Amino acid sequence: MTDYKALEKQIQDQARQWLESGEVKYVIGFEKGDNSPVCRPVFIYKPEDAGKLAWGPLCNNNLTKYLVEEVQIKPKKGEEPDLRPVGIVVKPCDSKTIVELMKENIVPRERVKIIGVISEGTINPKALDKALKDVPLDKIAGIQILDGGDNFTIKYDGEPLSVPKDELLNGKCKVCVVHNPVVYDIFVGDKVTQIDKDEFEDIADLEAMSDEERYEYWKEQLSKCIRCYACRDTCPLCYCEECVFDRTKPYNWNEKTVDLPENFFYHMVRAMHLAGRCVDCGGCERVCPMDIPIRKLNRFLLKRAKERFKVVPGINVEDKAMFGDYDIDDPGEGIK
Amino acid sequence: MIEMDDKSDFEPKIIGFLCNWCSYAGADLAGVSRFQYPANVRVIRVMCSSRIDPQFVLKALTEGADGVLIAGCHPGDCHYIEGNYRTRRRIAALDKILEKYGLSDRVFLEWVSASEGKRFAEVVTDITNKLKELGPNPHKARWEI
Ligand code: SF4
Numbered sequence: 001m002t003d004y005k006a007l008e009k010q011i012q013d014q015a016r017q018w019l020e021s022g023e024v025k026y027v028i029g030f031e032k033g034d035n036s037p038v039c040r041p042v043f044i045y046k047p048e049d050a051g052k053l054a055w056g057p058l059c060n061n062n063l064t065k066y067l068v069e070e071v072q073i074k075p076k077k078g079e080e081p082d083l084r085p086v087g088i089v090v091k092p093c094d095s096k097t098i099v100e101l102m103k104e105n106i107v108p109r110e111r112v113k114i115i116g117v118i119s120e121g122t123i124n125p126k127a128l129d130k131a132l133k134d135v136p137l138d139k140i141a142g143i144q145i146l147d148g149g150d151n152f153t154i155k156y157d158g159e160p161l162s163v164p165k166d167e168l169l170n171g172k173c174k175v176c177v178v179h180n181p182v183v184y185d186i187f188v189g190d191k192v193t194q195i196d197k198d199e200f201e202d203i204a205d206l207e208a209m210s211d212e213e214r215y216e217y218w219k220e221q222l223s224k225c226i227r228c229y230a231c232r233d234t235c236p237l238c239y240c241e242e243c244v245f246d247r248t249k250p251y252n253w254n255e256k257t258v259d260l261p262e263n264f265f266y267h268m269v270r271a272m273h274l275a276g277r278c279v280d281c282g283g284c285e286r287v288c289p290m291d292i293p294i295r296k297l298n299r300f301l302l303k304r305a306k307e308r309f310k311v312v313p314g315i316n317v318e319d320k321a322m323f324g325d326y327d328i329d330d331p332g333e334g335i336k
Numbered sequence: 337m338i339e340m341d342d343k344s345d346f347e348p349k350i351i352g353f354l355c356n357w358c359s360y361a362g363a364d365l366a367g368v369s370r371f372q373y374p375a376n377v378r379v380i381r382v383m384c385s386s387r388i389d390p391q392f393v394l395k396a397l398t399e400g401a402d403g404v405l406i407a408g409c410h411p412g413d414c415h416y417i418e419g420n421y422r423t424r425r426r427i428a429a430l431d432k433i434l435e436k437y438g439l440s441d442r443v444f445l446e447w448v449s450a451s452e453g454k455r456f457a458e459v460v461t462d463i464t465n466k467l468k469e470l471g472p473n474p475h476k477a478r479w480e481i
């Protein structure tokens with residue numbers, strides 16, 4: 001059980017302290033949305049604003065994308081770059097992203113100060129909408145969510161609702177096995193005991209399908225894709241300054257037409273670029289306007305990387321990247 | 337578009353990426369030694385099998401190739417020492433992607449050395465037969481819509 005209010009207080013105090021001492025340039029965190037219980041990213045520059053920082057199961061974003069943007073900014077001509085670290089509030093899955101970013105030499109450790117918060121699962125806003133269908137619209141923004149072990153208690157001025165966690169949790173949280181941040185300067189919360197479970201149970205159904213069925217499955221899903229590229233833009237590991245899907249010269253890899261083979265190409269190439277790196281933060285699926293289960297494919301690769309090459313991304317900075325390394329004894333011909 | 341209801345009439349189009357130092361020479365040897373093999377493979381010479389970005393393979397499949405052959409030196413024999421070890425990992429990941437999208441068994445990774453002309457002929461015969469069995473690439477149909 002997590003006491004969100006206590007965690008929120010700790011986060012605010014830490015941010016205030018860092019900002020007062022000038023140790024950090026600013027703090028990236030969450031604040032409560034205006035007309036919605038869902039939290040949104042916020043950048044805190046002044047210590048007196050630290051009280052805005054919020055914490056709860058509706059802090060869904062992976063804020064490390066902003067970290068990448070921060071380190072990629074080029075200073076204006078003649079301007080001294082401000083190289084002070086940036087404070088950031090992370091969930092365990094976001095902290096795994098930071099590990100990957102450090103591994104790939106994108107974010108130097110000294111450029112970031114991490115407030116790592118434990119998390120036992122975040123809520124999918126779409127599922128929450130469903131659960132709140134009986135709550136009057138003007139009350140929704142003011143609801144309070146408490147962790148009750150197996151369920152979430154939703155409080156508003158009316159009869160409190162109790163909804164089983166399984167109904168509300170994000171898909172990624174249901175299968176997640178890392179509930180403590182892996183890299184942090186400040187650890188917020190009490191260490192959660194590691195759970196032992198089959199982390200790939202969610203892809204078992206697709207795995208059991210035949211080739212034709214799978215093709216049909218993806219055909220249905222990917223024909224919905226409108227190639228808005230939101231999934232790429234939100235991905236903290238998609239930090240290429242020039243993405244292959246944006247360039248048309250010297251060779252146009254991906255036609256801009258939105259048709260099935262091109263959509264397949266887009267998703268397969270992106271999966272390939274993320275193989276052995278994706279830490280399953282669920283960002284792509286969260287932003288997809290067409291509800292395409294993008295995470296599923298990356299999970300297969302996660303599984304393959306783990307089973308075949310013993311590579312688990314986002315755990316240890318010292319680990320070699322999957323494609324940055326090879327083993328002479330890797331399984332060879334007739335790859336399957 | 338030609339109707340291809342009868343599988344036996346179907347001639348798969350295979351894009352073959354061959355490494356300059358071993359497999360391309362192997363294919364050459366198959367030619368000068370007059371070994372017969374199906375004319376389904378269109379060869380593209382690359383300097384090393386690790387030059388093949390998985391994107392090339394996916395692009396070929398997107399444009400309607402029925403299969404892709406990637407051939408390089410045997411492990412340990414790569415002209416650039418470790419290129420083919422890297423290829424092996426990449427193709428292992430690519431293969432998983434294709435499998436999970438229901439396009440498996442269309443990409444083949446083979447090691448063919450410069451002296452294995454006969455083997456090259458066998459490999460091409462073998463994958464041509466496999467692809468005939470499998471039928472055309474579903475993405476080929478895109479122009480019919
Ligand atoms: S966010 Fe969804 S619709 Fe947009 S490009 Fe990604 S998969 Fe396609």
Ligand code: SF4
Pocket residue numbers: 232237238239240242243244245269270273274
């Ligand atoms: S899709 Fe690939 S090329 Fe584009 S930003 Fe992501 S990793 Fe880079």
Ligand code: FES
Pocket residue numbers: 355356357358359383384385386408409413414415416419420
């Ligand atoms: S040169 Fe042949 S595989 Fe590298």
